[in-house]
Amino acid sequence: xxxxxxxxxxxxxxxxxxxxxxxxxxxxxxxxxxxxxxxxxxxxxxxxxxxxxxxxxxxxxxxxxxxxxxxxxxxxxxxxxxxxxxxxxxxxxxxxxxxxxxxxxxxxxxxxxxxxxxxxxxxxxxxxxxxxxxxxxxxxxxxxxxxxxxxxxxxxxxxxxxxxxxxxxxxxxxxxxxxxxxxxxxxxxxxxxxxxxxxxxxxxxxxxxxxxxxxxxxxxxxxxxxxxxxxxxxxxxxxxxxxxxxxxxxxxxxxxxxxxxxxxxxxxxxxxxxxxxxxx
Amino acid sequence: xxxxxxxxxxxxxxxxxxxxxxxxxxxxxxxxxxxxxxxxxxxxxxxxxxxxxxxxxxxxxxxxxxxxxxxxxxxxxxxxxxxxxxxxxxxxxxxxxxxxxxxxxxxxxxxxxxxxxxxxxxxxxxxxxxxxxxxxxxxxxxxxxxxxxxxxxxxxxxxxxxxxxxxxxxxxxxxxxxxxxxxxxxxxxxxxxxxxxxxxxxxxxxxxxxxxxxxxxxxxxxxxxxxxxxxxxxxxxxxxxxxxxxxxxxxxxxxxxxxxxxxxxxxxxxxxxxxxxxxxxxxxxxxxxxxxxxxxxxxxxxxxxxxxxxxxxxxxxxxxxxxxxxxxxxxxxxxxxxxxxxxxxxxxxxxxxxxxxxxxxxxxxxxxxxxxxxxxxxxxxxxxxxxxxxxxxxxxxxxxxxxxxxxxxxxxxxxxxxxxxxxx
Numbered sequence: 001x002x003x004x005x006x007x008x009x010x011x012x013x014x015x016x017x018x019x020x021x022x023x024x025x026x027x028x029x030x031x032x033x034x035x036x037x038x039x040x041x042x043x044x045x046x047x048x049x050x051x052x053x054x055x056x057x058x059x060x061x062x063x064x065x066x067x068x069x070x071x072x073x074x075x076x077x078x079x080x081x082x083x084x085x086x087x088x089x090x091x092x093x094x095x096x097x098x099x100x101x102x103x104x105x106x107x108x109x110x111x112x113x114x115x116x117x118x119x120x121x122x123x124x125x126x127x128x129x130x131x132x133x134x135x136x137x138x139x140x141x142x143x144x145x146x147x148x149x150x151x152x153x154x155x156x157x158x159x160x161x162x163x164x165x166x167x168x169x170x171x172x173x174x175x176x177x178x179x180x181x182x183x184x185x186x187x188x189x190x191x192x193x194x195x196x197x198x199x200x201x202x203x204x205x206x207x208x209x210x211x212x213x214x215x216x217x218x219x220x221x222x223x224x225x226x227x228x229x230x231x232x233x234x235x236x237x238x239x240x241x242x243x244x245x246x247x248x249x250x251x252x253x254x255x256x257x258x259x260x261x262x263x264x265x266x267x268x269x270x271x272x273x274x275x276x277x278x279x280x
Numbered sequence: 281x282x283x284x285x286x287x288x289x290x291x292x293x294x295x296x297x298x299x300x301x302x303x304x305x306x307x308x309x310x311x312x313x314x315x316x317x318x319x320x321x322x323x324x325x326x327x328x329x330x331x332x333x334x335x336x337x338x339x340x341x342x343x344x345x346x347x348x349x350x351x352x353x354x355x356x357x358x359x360x361x362x363x364x365x366x367x368x369x370x371x372x373x374x375x376x377x378x379x380x381x382x383x384x385x386x387x388x389x390x391x392x393x394x395x396x397x398x399x400x401x402x403x404x405x406x407x408x409x410x411x412x413x414x415x416x417x418x419x420x421x422x423x424x425x426x427x428x429x430x431x432x433x434x435x436x437x438x439x440x441x442x443x444x445x446x447x448x449x450x451x452x453x454x455x456x457x458x459x460x461x462x463x464x465x466x467x468x469x470x471x472x473x474x475x476x477x478x479x480x481x482x483x484x485x486x487x488x489x490x491x492x493x494x495x496x497x498x499x500x501x502x503x504x505x506x507x508x509x510x511x512x513x514x515x516x517x518x519x520x521x522x523x524x525x526x527x528x529x530x531x532x533x534x535x536x537x538x539x540x541x542x543x544x545x546x547x548x549x550x551x552x553x554x555x556x557x558x559x560x561x562x563x564x565x566x567x568x569x570x571x572x573x574x575x576x577x578x579x580x581x582x583x584x585x586x587x588x589x590x591x592x593x594x595x596x597x598x599x600x601x602x603x604x605x606x607x608x609x610x611x612x613x614x615x616x617x618x619x620x621x622x623x624x625x626x627x628x629x630x631x632x633x634x635x636x637x638x639x640x641x642x643x644x645x646x647x648x649x650x651x652x653x654x655x656x657x658x659x660x661x662x663x664x665x666x667x668x669x670x671x672x673x674x675x676x677x678x679x680x681x682x683x684x685x686x687x688x689x690x691x692x693x694x695x696x697x698x699x700x701x702x703x704x
Contacts, residue, residue: 005386005387005388006384006385006386007374007383007384007385007386007389008382008383008384008385009371009372009374009377009378009382009383009384009385010378010381010382010383011377011378011379011380011381011382026414026417028414028418028419028420029414029415031420032410032411032414032420033411035407036400036403036407036411039402039403039407040400040402040403043402043443110397111397111398111415112375113370113375113393114373114375114391114393114394114397115373115375115391115393115394115397115398115415115416116373116374116375116389116391117415117417189306274376274377275376275377277370277375277376278293278294278376
């Protein structure tokens with residue numbers, strides 16, 4: 001026989017038999033799923049892709065009203081709208097990745113129960129399709145930014161740290177992916193965790209986008225180092241708006257944390273996918 | 281050359297509520313595995329007898345299954361619900377993993393446990409063909425090269441750019457099966473998907489499956505409750521009972537074994553979809569055959585067997601009559617009976633549905649398996665419709681009239697002849 005593929009199924013596949021080459025073989029599926037997410041989401045809605053814009057816009061206005069307006073929280077010399085919108089746009093990417101990926105097994109059980117393909121295809125496609133969403137929302141941010149610069153003569157201006165933006169986006173996506181699939185593996189059997197995730201994400205959002213490092217309440221300063229999202233968002237703001245400080249140690253910790261989460265997530269996910277149908 | 285080798289394949293399922301008490305069991309399991317011991321719950325698992333109440337929460341859905349499937353073989357898998365057929369297919373499809381054992385498969389595998397997996401209602405037929413094809417393992421390039429073939433096989437050309445949520449369920453299934461039929465795996469795993477779709481399409485699908493194995497040397501694994509389809513399609517069949525493979529051989533033999541196991545409630549009637557058994561001139565068709573007032577297709581020796589046949593005249597005013605032939609499970613021709621005694625025999629039939637009853641008398645057939653072949657005869661000379669193996673049944677001996685003899689009772693028929701002895 002010519003080189004026919006051999007498939008072996010045994011009870012306990014090794015922790016490291018990841019079949020990542022299979023994922024590559026299914027790259028067309030990844031792209032088709034990205035397309036599906038995009039097309040299917042907005043069919044039969046009146047505003048269609050306009051929802052991409054509305055959601056971060058409304059959140060920003062709410063933040064500006066609540067925290068800058070009523071709470072009188074300072075945003076440095078940067079207009080509150082820009083400050084919050086920058087943070088929220090990038091935070092949303094991470095949040096969408098972790099939230100959607102954390103229900104991978106439960107959302108896709110009907111497909112997973114009927115046909116085999118490398119399960120990692122789903123979280124990868126989710127991370128990519130949210131990247132498109134981020135790109136669109138980023139364009140919205142840029143246009144509002146330009147408006148402020150041209151007509152309001154706002155003081156924000158990009159800095160050299162803008163060069164780290166692509167890395168920051170990758171870190172956000174990978175961290176969302178890694179922690180999402182880690183949670184999804186843990187919640188197939190014990191669903192309680194999902195409620196915690198929503199609550200935790202909400203808290204983490206305030207801790208991440210509300211302050212820049214120098215304005216952080218002194219008592220909670222330690223949190224800017226412990227929270228791996230903070231240095232990424234802070235560096236992004238620094239690059240785009242020129243507000244904030246760059247903490248190299250915290251940034252490197254974030255990178256290491258992201259890599260560890262990804263590796264752990266993939267290993268646990270891979271271990272879970274074999275038998276999750278029996279417990280989900 | 282084996283395409284699939286299955287060795288000691290076993291699978292445990294936990295019954296009842298999964299969420300309660302599983303943490304302690306999981307921890308216990310983990311502790312055993314850390315020390316290199318076997319799963320502690322494997323020992324207390326029971327065989328999967330659906331109808332008896334078990335004492336353990338764990339059951340073997342599959343237990344030490346060994347099976348080799350040759351390349352190019354179409355293997356049918358028969359068994360009652362809960363016999364482990366679907367679990368076996370799921371493991372082979374890599375949807376779930378085994379508890380013990382090993383499977384080796386040579387070649388690309390595609391499984392059809394369902395048609396249209398991953399179809400998105402909002403997407404058009406075209407978009408879904410690509411999505412579904414990719415989920416089943418095709419690349420975009422492969423799908424593009426077969427796209428026209430897929431669309432014409434499905435017969436939904438007109439709707440290919442309509443969202444599939446606007447499709448009728450028949451169209452949906454046609455499109456979905458068309459995608460699957462154009463996969464080119466070395467091993468195809470099919471579970472009962474032929475239960476859907478109309479008769480014409482089913483025929484098309486069976487033809488396609490046969491084609492795939494005859495011409496291209498592919499291996500097909502096929503689970504179905506449709507016994508006639510199974511016997512005509514498969515080159516070999518295996519019978520599963522309670523998680524074990526109990527019998528393997530010619531499909532015909534395996535089917536009769538299966539029916540022997542116990543009556544099959546699915547088999548008390550056979551209904552054919554419109555157009556399935558239609559005459560060449562489209563003037564008449566057979567609609568179905570059933571046993572009257574029965575829940576199982578099993579009869580006692582002293583029970584008469586009442587059969588109802590439904591046929592339909594679609595056109596014309598030809599003369600018709602029915603005829604049935606009775607065969608034993610080993611194909612012995614027992615009798616043929618045209619409906620000569622019927623008032624409608626060879627009378628002109630106008631358009632409409634006709635129901636005919638005929639009774640095989642009690643105390644006539646011996647214990648064993650039987651099947652009936654039906655003919656619808658036009659103008660007393662031309663066989664308009666013929667259905668072989670239209671319905672199966674089984675005659676059992678409850679031991680009432682054996683006169684103390686408990687061995688095998690030979691012969692095809694078992695009439696009670698009037699004996700009389702006088703003493704001189």
